[in-house]
Amino acid sequence: MTAVTTGWPRLEDIAGDILGILDRATVIGCLSHKDADADSLGSALGFAASMRAMGREVRVLVPSPLPRMLEYLPGFDTISEDPVGVDVLFTFDCATVARFGDKQDLIRDVATVVNVDHHVSNEAFGTINLIDPKASATGQVVYRLLTTIGAPITADVATNLYAALFTDTGGFRHENTTEEALRLGADLVAAGTNPGWVALKSYKSRSVPQIKLEGLAVGRLRTELDGRLVWSEITQAMLEEAGADMMESEGVIDQLQSIDTMEIAILFKESSPDLTKVSVRSRDPYDATAVCRPFGGGGHRRAAGAELGEPLAEFEPQVLEVARGLLRSQR
Numbered sequence: 001m002t003a004v005t006t007g008w009p010r011l012e013d014i015a016g017d018i019l020g021i022l023d024r025a026t027v028i029g030c031l032s033h034k035d036a037d038a039d040s041l042g043s044a045l046g047f048a049a050s051m052r053a054m055g056r057e058v059r060v061l062v063p064s065p066l067p068r069m070l071e072y073l074p075g076f077d078t079i080s081e082d083p084v085g086v087d088v089l090f091t092f093d094c095a096t097v098a099r100f101g102d103k104q105d106l107i108r109d110v111a112t113v114v115n116v117d118h119h120v121s122n123e124a125f126g127t128i129n130l131i132d133p134k135a136s137a138t139g140q141v142v143y144r145l146l147t148t149i150g151a152p153i154t155a156d157v158a159t160n161l162y163a164a165l166f167t168d169t170g171g172f173r174h175e176n177t178t179e180e181a182l183r184l185g186a187d188l189v190a191a192g193t194n195p196g197w198v199a200l201k202s203y204k205s206r207s208v209p210q211i212k213l214e215g216l217a218v219g220r221l222r223t224e225l226d227g228r229l230v231w232s233e234i235t236q237a238m239l240e241e242a243g244a245d246m247m248e249s250e251g252v253i254d255q256l257q258s259i260d261t262m263e264i265a266i267l268f269k270e271s272s273p274d275l276t277k278v279s280v281r282s283r284d285p286y287d288a289t290a291v292c293r294p295f296g297g298g299g300h301r302r303a304a305g306a307e308l309g310e311p312l313a314e315f316e317p318q319v320l321e322v323a324r325g326l327l328r329s330q331r
């Protein structure tokens, strides 16, 4: 598998091929990545809703565990465990085959794979690779694809794609909040999205255990290098104390990256005694993927992640050393 970072085919050059693939498909599979966020799952559910509106048979597939915090997305209840009959697979927002978790065999087993994404690090594992690193969200790529092939944007399609765009831009606050993203937001509202409702479900629907967990993690906040490096951790013991599960730790990294002096923010998550995940956020001139790449991870310049089959206590110092090295190299 070769990493391709330039020269992705343009939508207008491959739209005909994708239409041909859809014409020949019996059952269309729509696959998100593991630990699906609203961009990945909203893109899959939005594309699926548009296909269903055209009378197509669709299965939405999600690597376990099911992200139940996203159950507000229209069509969440249609997520299928069974890929039976799927002869064309569309994947959304996923840069590497490993990120499909317990569903990665599908990439080998299904003959035709259409890989729809906006990660510059995408491995191009598809039969067709529709990758736009300039897109603010994969949902934006899906919208362009659907409108180009003449597929309908129903209210359910629009709501899913809006949730994808809204959350991948941090509620239209991150640097990827472009003019095109804001215009697409307006188009999706015109197509039937209720933006206040999506905001409520995305950012104002947190559980009490989630807030307690955040408090524990903030309590463990550490800073180095005059506050340029900030980090914290979430252990299994903290989850137990807060009555939360790991999926409810999503807001913690947002707290860390809101610190004024922060240039690199890192959150370590003890998934199990021998599996540690790390989330990284950065500000200019630092690249979050540079912190994760030595450990096989990746993502975007501003937000990246990695996981390693090592205990937290062993993984943590290695990642911190990479981050310190980066921060010292530039000042």
Ligand SMILES: [Mn+2]
Binding pocket: 039, 040, 093, 118, 137, 138, 168
């Ligand atoms: Mn995304």
